[in-house]
Amino acid sequence: MATIYEVSALAGVSLSSVSRVLNDHEHVSEKTKQKVMAAMEELGYRPNSVARSLASNRSNSIGVLVSELHGPFYGEMISSIEMELRKAGKHAVVTAGHSVEKSEKEGINFLIDRNCDAIIILIDSLSNEFLIELSKGSTPIVILNRLIPEIKENCFYIDNELGGYLATKHIIEQGHKELAYISGPLFKQDANERLNGHKRALNEANLKFDEELFYEGDFLTTSGRVGIDHLIKTKRKFTAAVCANDEMASGAMKGVRDHNMSIPQDCSVIGFDNVYFANYLHPELTTMNYPIKEMAKMSAQWILKNVYKRPDVFVNNKFTPELIVRDSITKI
Amino acid sequence: MATIYEVSALAGVSLSSVSRVLNDHEHVSEKTKQKVMAAMEELGYRPNSVARSLASNRSNSIGVLVSELHGPFYGEMISSIEMELRKAGKHAVVTAGHSVEKSEKEGINFLIDRNCDAIIILIDSLSNEFLIELSKGSTPIVILNRLIPEIKENCFYIDNELGGYLATKHIIEQGHKELAYISGPLFKQDANERLNGHKRALNEANLKFDEELFYEGDFLTTSGRVGIDHLIKTKRKFTAAVCANDEMASGAMKGVRDHNMSIPQDCSVIGFDNVYFANYLHPELTTMNYPIKEMAKMSAQWILKNVYKRPDVFVNNKFTPELIVRDSITKI
DNA sequence: GAACTTTTTGGAAGCGCTTCCAATTTTGAC
DNA sequence: GTCAAAATTGGAAGCGCTTCCAAAAAGTTC
Incomplete structure (x- = not known):
């Protein structure tokens, strides 16, 4: 696998310059940009995401902790989150808490230890206090299906x-x-x-x-x-x-x-x-x-905006349940 | 966040020694082990998984590419894979291919670029030839729900x-x-x-x-x-x-x-x-x-065995469908 | 206790990238 | 053409860990 060194050598520019075109920085002349891109192309260069993470202190991974990974509800949620994230070049690391407090805590630690840039949480057993405490840590969290007044900006919930x-x-x-x-x-x-x-x-x-x-x-x-x-x-x-x-x-x-x-x-x-x-x-x-899909999508956007500083999106925290009338109720 | 340096300093041993106890190496005396563990404890040390990955060339992440992340079938599958992986300290990065060839290819590249140590694939559109070619690459793959004779060891399927x-x-x-x-x-x-x-x-x-x-x-x-x-x-x-x-x-x-x-x-x-x-x-x-759950679990075990050299497990590639009689058929 | 062997330890390079700083080049105004 | 400001480039340190190699310590045998 080609590294940035080889690209730098082939293009005849410095490491820094290669890195700059890689990251779409301003202040790179069109000429060097072309040279670098050509070299990358020729070498079939693919950036090593782990090295980038280490140097930049960003893993580009978002942890998702839910009660279960299967089931109709969580499936839609994960699906929705992943689509939104991937569009932005981020990836989802998923894990389950099984509605057991101990296991939920382990899940969170697991994701933090994975250097996730943020964590999306939808669980049952962990207390509000724990989550408030957690939110003070260095890994941003967003909470689905629960309103915790102290950190309401991070909560997405329905009434x-x-x-x-x-x-x-x-x-x-x-x-x-x-x-x-x-x-x-x-x-x-x-x-x-x-x-x-x-x-x-x-x-x-x-x-x-x-x-x-x-x-x-x-x-x-x-x-x-x-x-x-x-x-x-x-x-x-x-x-x-x-x-x-x-x-x-x-x-x-x-x-x-x-x-x-x-x-x-x-x-x-x-x-x-x-x-x-x-x-x-x-x-x-x-x-x-x-509206779990919308909520999940919104939570992903919140992260894109607040963690990765992506252009502003409108974020809405509170969602409204709506009656869907079908056939299982009769008039009396 | 404490690093291995601080642990090393506090414990009064070298970096290498700390690394050795971290990775459970042989040839560490009980004494230094204790010192190191005590230091870790005191500092609340948590290893940085990204740094480990870079140095060891192992990300401990397994990519999972399926057609969709929602739906009853895939949910069970992902759930099963994640449980097995997490027991072994590995994590699952999930993404969807939406049954579209181009999108499936992108999914694979996405996961490879994420430095996944292996990829589990359950998709529809990619050709056998493509997958055979892919299997020659440096990222091991396992394929669910398809038997490709040329790489049958990597396939888990039912009849x-x-x-x-x-x-x-x-x-x-x-x-x-x-x-x-x-x-x-x-x-x-x-x-x-x-x-x-x-x-x-x-x-x-x-x-x-x-x-x-x-x-x-x-x-x-x-x-x-x-x-x-x-x-x-x-x-x-x-x-x-x-x-x-x-x-x-x-x-x-x-x-x-x-x-x-x-x-x-x-x-x-x-x-x-x-x-x-x-x-x-x-x-x-x-x-x-x-038996998607069993198959998914088996595919995870295959990876544990073949990629991470975990102790031998029995691996079975072919599964058998079984009739489940309920009430939707009448005798004539 | 000498001569080996084996176990345990430390040093240092290196994984592939980002980023800060300073140096160089280019641009623009006069 | 001169000078300051702005744009562009390169150098080098560093992210936190693993791992190879050699050195030191501990055990073993006679």
Whole structure:
């Protein structure tokens, strides 16, 4: 592999000059630029990114830490981040935290030790305090799906409470009065907020939140199914199941059918997130859109702007969930 | 950030010694080891991975190039690779090729320029010849989902033909005689092989392959739906739709329902891949299992063994698809 | 304790690039 | 044509580590 030395020798200019054309610096005459480019071409020169990183103290890599690398939600997110980054010549180093605090911390250290120029984080278990502390370190971080007031510039989030509210409001507007709720794990902030929104909508309609018709799941499909079993065992009547995400909603749909009820006639279902398979389901799932792609893209742009000083882009931190009406809710 | 110099000074030993304990070399006395470790601890020393890479000519990063970073299939794959790699202290740099030849080539160059120690590739458009040529370069590559005889040691694949055969055989055994086939794009090797397997099963049962009941889709959901529309327009009768992957199968299910037919009574459906949402569908989708997780893990282990000379692991290149019977096929 | 062998240590070069500083050349104004 | 300012170039140090080689220390054998 040719190095900058050989280019410099062949072109008959100094190392510095080669480096300057490599980095598109101002103050290089057209003539030397041509000579250098010709030499590079001839030698098939390719810059060694590691050497550049060491000398410039920039690795051009961005760490991405998510709960899991698979699953509909994270896939879209990573995809979106990578596209944006690569356009700018940066690369994404990905790793998973598995929703376990220890593992999440290790993930962060792993990425920092990899000399990432910045880290994008979407996790559940680490506390706000930890993240605030982390943000004081030398590696910039951006946080997805969580608003931490102390570092709100670095946060990209949706109004989960509003989402929860709108979902339930919609279902109430369809005439439903007895609602079951299948929640995400309440140690997760988003699960909590969605539940709060649900309660607010209930309140507003003068409906009571029924503890018996509440089930705390884990955001995974199976717990939607189990949730329905549990709910039905209570013998309490409900005409709709409000689910805190689409995966649980898909499980709930299965559960409902296993009890020989049909959707939406016997039991309506609403989800949250609008992951891509929500409209493969039958009936197609009514849900709240979570603009994860846009948020992911925005977080990448934030880094381009703040870490790499790329030309200004408009950055928006707060996103809004939107109702997507499909077929899983019936009017009563 | 403390460097190796400071550690060396504090511990009262030479740079080389510090480096040696850092890299777990033999020939370091217990005494100096202790001194060095204590110094590291005291300084909160963290090795600079970029500097290590430059000096050792190893970046400890593995490039992963796939068609898309999202989608059920690739998600599982990346997840599996990353877990295996990270256990070994290596990291994954991911990028997408979007099934476009030019873009796939760029992806490869991108990863090579990133000084990846090896690259894992799962793409569609690049030719075998190109990949053979690439494998002669200095960056080792491993190829998923394709068997290239000339470099078969570097390939991890399933027998797609067998899969296609088994799927169709199963459906024939249920009494179906009129089968429609929704294929993947035939420029993709796997799509082709699956189709061949389908034809072999047909042949074996003395059934004729009906060109009219064939539709070439693109492996995405929508084309399953469109495929069914097309098939129904032909007015040809068919009692089952064999789909070359699960995404198209889910689209096909939607299509069938849109025509007011029920699954599996009016039309049975079978998929391929067994992606995780296959059993969220209603009815749950009968499909062929594609052990992508195992294959991905194996490819990572191959790299650990061959590139990083980790202790021997058993490496298996060829995997077998297996029938997963669920509810989307009825007996006739 | 001499003569070897083996283990442990330190020194120094070098990985391929960036960047600061100073030197040189070019440009422009008069 | 002169002089100052601006543009362009080259030299050299340095980024933080690995690794080769030789020197020093420790063990072994007789």
